[in-house]
Amino acid sequence: LRVTFPGKPHAWQFQLTESGINSVSPQSTEALQETAVCNTFRNVLGTPGIVNYIYHRMQDHPVEVAAGLGLGLRRDDGTAKPAWAVWALCNRIDLDPPQLDCGFEYLPYTRLARYYLSSRGHWATSRLPPSGFGDPEGAWYLLRDQAAGTVPLYSCVDGTSNRVTLDPTCGGAQLLGPVGFIHQSQVAGTVPLYDCTLGSDHFISPASNCEGQTVVSLLGYVYP
Secondary structure, three states, X not given: OOOOOOOOHHHHOEEEEEEOOOOXXXXXXXXXXXXXXXXXXXXXXXXXXXXXXXXXXXXXXXXHHHOOOOOOOEOOOOOEOXXXXXXXXXXXXXXXXXXXXXXXXXXXXXXXXXEEEOOOEXXXXXXXXXXXXXXXXXEEEEEOOOOOOEEEEEEEEEOXXXXXXXXXXXXXXXXXXXXXEEEOOOOOOOEXXXXXXXXXXXXXXXXXXXXXXXXXEEEEEEEO
């Protein structure tokens, strides 16, 4: 949308509506719904441009439940499911100190993490990585909202190979969306971030020598 409508910033914003996660067996459970609600926040907050997230139903509808669909955060009798506490309490900025979880702890930044899986190579994202990737090898912070001197950084995938780029077209590869805004020039508290390759496998690194591998380009400057 940034490419198609370069002069219309309002077209770059998204509102997610009618979102819902099932909690009824055999397709799901209330515990799986609880985890998934937290994960949706991590993906939403890790995606610049999403400005609103409206959950479909606060309370189950008995007709839907009878059909195997329990999207509510409360049961049809009004009692709370575990997912309700996630939705209601993961952004307690009213407390001192604040109690933040599910991605709210990173605001006003997104957390760009680098992962590795031997069968796929490296993966860099501000959202959850694909299944199979373990703990991150490293992580850096980008602004979630654009500020002076920053440009959007994008995640792309070509087959099973992932990379991040300043190119909103991903050079023809599949665009997975923005991951945050990166400084074009170094400012206080930031470190450089490089696009590197190990064979055909792209990865990001703050090391100017790409940890002994091939340097493709300097992407910009990020917060450690």
